[in-house]
Amino acid sequence: QHKFWETQPVGQFKDVGNSSLPEGPIELPKPLSEVKQEPYNLPNLYEWTVCDMESDEICNEVYVLLTNNYVEDDDNLFRFNYSKEFLRWALHPPGYFQSWHIGVRVKSSKKLVAFITGISVKMRVRDEVVKMAEVNFLCVHKKLRSKRLAPVMIKEVTRRIHLENIWQAAYTAGVLLPTPVTTCQYWHRTLNPKKLIDVGFSRLGDRMTMSRAIKLYKLPNSTSTPGLRKMELRDVPAVTRLLKNYLSQFIVAPDFDDIEVEHWLLPQENVVDSYVVESEDTREITDFISFYTLPSSILNNQNHSILKAAYSFYNVSTRIPLLQLMNDALIIAKQKDFDVFNALDVMENECFLKELKFGQGDGQLYYYLYNYRLSNALKPSELGLVLL
Ligand code: NHW
Ligand code: EN5
CATH class of the missing domain: 3.40.630.30 (Gcn5-related N-acetyltransferase (GNAT))
Known part of the structure; x- marks a missing residue:
């Protein structure tokens, strides 16, 4: 086999x-x-x-x-x-x-x-x-x-x-091999309904018209969290601390130091976006969100050749509910002209997926370890790892 x-x-x-x-x-x-x-x-x-x-x-x-x-x-x-x-x-x-x-x-x-x-x-x-x-x-x-x-x-x-x-x-991998640590689902938050439908990424369900879809997925023009700003080099130590502490609750997660946080999370145009919440009274960094840019080619479409997708990366909430942070991530992604925002059901993502109108995708993502056995498969929520 x-x-x-x-x-x-x-x-x-x-x-x-x-x-x-x-x-x-x-x-x-x-x-x-x-x-x-x-x-x-x-x-x-x-x-x-x-x-x-x-x-x-x-x-x-x-x-x-x-x-x-x-x-x-x-x-x-x-x-x-x-x-x-x-x-x-x-x-x-x-x-x-x-x-x-x-x-x-x-x-x-x-x-x-x-x-x-x-x-x-x-x-x-x-x-x-x-x-x-x-x-x-x-x-x-x-x-x-x-x-x-x-x-x-x-x-x-x-x-x-x-x-x-x-x-x-x-x-x-998107294919089943011997044997997964966990099986995750892709979820998709429509940002540009007209294009997603035109290119076959999504379809208008029953009793859904284009104008209803456009209304359903509409987002505010600006983010809601006070103190939310782009991550800067000076934020690296605080982000590392937040991330280390946050990832400690998962059974499998990377162990990042400052140098790695700088590499993986410092914003790079058209590659990775990260935002921190800086408390307006204490100046402390209390939360952050990040996503990476991975477009897909649209095969055989007359009108569009590229689907612009953002993928949820590492997000940490301590002061601001994750739901609110991720709503702001959607607003930022929309502002940056992404067509869709994707996320896996890893970490605590379940808490916002349905509420923020993500829909389940038709793709799965299997996670594997080589030469390391776990006695039982994990739940996606026990995994603190996102690969590119
Ligand atoms: S997953 C994306 C993989 N790439 C693609 O899907 C691109 C499109 N497809 C292809 O290019 C992210 C080919 O179909 C590929 C297979 C190259 C996938 N992982 O050459 P054959 C990654 O990159 C097994 C692992 O005839 P092919 C992760 C398959 O089960 N194994 O097939 C990569 C079969 O073995 P089996 C995969 O279609 C992780 C054998 O390959 C696989 O011409 C790699 C057939 O080979 C996949 N995605 O080429 C493992 N797809 O036992 C790293 C198929 O079933 C392990 N196969 O007979 C760790 C290594 C480091 C250890 C360090 C200590
Ligand atoms: C690891 N580094 O299948 C990467 N994507 O759902 C390797 N589906 O985009 C492994 N089929 O569901 C990658 N639209 C494995 C994933 C490979 C790519 C893949 C899936 C993930 C995907 C889309 C398009 C499907 C097109 C037809 C999908 C539905 C969205 C809809 C939005 C509105 C609400 C309901 C859902």
Whole structure:
């Protein structure tokens, strides 16, 4: 059934529900001298390449590969269109390894036809902090699908992660593999109803007209929370404290320090937006919200080619109810001309999804850990992790 995944140190389907297996690493680390020193073999026409995303030329090749071949929805109406600036941001966090940005080229033409990446992260699982990799952007050109290239790429990124003495990883996928830590739902808050309907992202339900939809999803022109402003560099220590404290309630969550908060949350135009609430009397930072920009290409539409989507990232509420903060996030996203605001049912997001008129999407997102067993699957609300 899963000829590749059966051979890997991941929870297997046959073990689901068997809570007698111990929690923690499935395999022990090997001495680095026992890690395979040479790359895995690719089919003869192909070769490995390290992708220096700092290079405009290489970053552009990766961008083109993903733009044409990365994840689509179930009906192939949309395909993720990560921008070059976004890819640079996603792949250059503090302490990144260039050797984990792995491409496959055709030997003869040098055309880039496959890609996979890792970045490193400290992940807390219950009360243990584990150095892990986050693996993302696995992509094989449409013309090379189903040739078992993906398992080779996964083994190669695993080998290079092992060479850095890291033995666990976290990843997400829209497909079911052995075996999820949790299964999350995508939810979508319409900001631009006319466009979403025109392009087939949503439909007018029964007894819903276009003018009723426009009225239903209308938002105020300005945010409601006093003291809400864009996050600045000077806010980093306060945001780190808020985030650390907030994420401590979840069973699996990243453990970010100031340097990582600066990287992941300091606003970058068309990449990531963050806002803090600064108390008007104490000047304290009490809350914050963030979302990242991930457009999708609209496949085969006469009128529109890009769907502008914001994705809820990390949000922390201490003084202001999360519902009110997220309503402000919607207002800001609308102001910035996003068509839709997306969120997963992770963390405490359930508390605002229905109330703020998010609708359940047709996509699921499965979260996985590599070489780390949990005795039971988690609820989405027990997860404090958002991957890009
Ligand atoms: S999820 C997005 C993945 N990318 C896409 O969906 C883009 C469009 N699709 C493609 O490019 C975010 C291809 O269909 C891909 C598969 C490349 C997906 N994860 O080469 P074959 C991520 O990037 C298994 C893991 O013939 P293909 C996360 C499949 O189950 N495995 O297929 C990435 C089968 O194995 P099985 C996946 O269609 C996490 C085998 O691949 C998968 O030509 C990676 C078939 O290979 C997926 N999304 O190419 C794991 N999709 O056992 C990281 C399919 O069932 C693990 N497969 O026979 C951690 C490593 C680090 C550890 C460090 C200690
Ligand atoms: C991890 N780094 O399926 C990424 N998206 O619901 C890899 N559906 O946009 C894994 N099919 O429901 C990614 N509109 C896995 C997700 C892949 C992309 C995907 C889904 C998530 C999505 C939209 C469009 C569906 C088009 C037809 C959707 C309905 C919205 C509607 C708004 C009004 C109220 C009801 C819901």
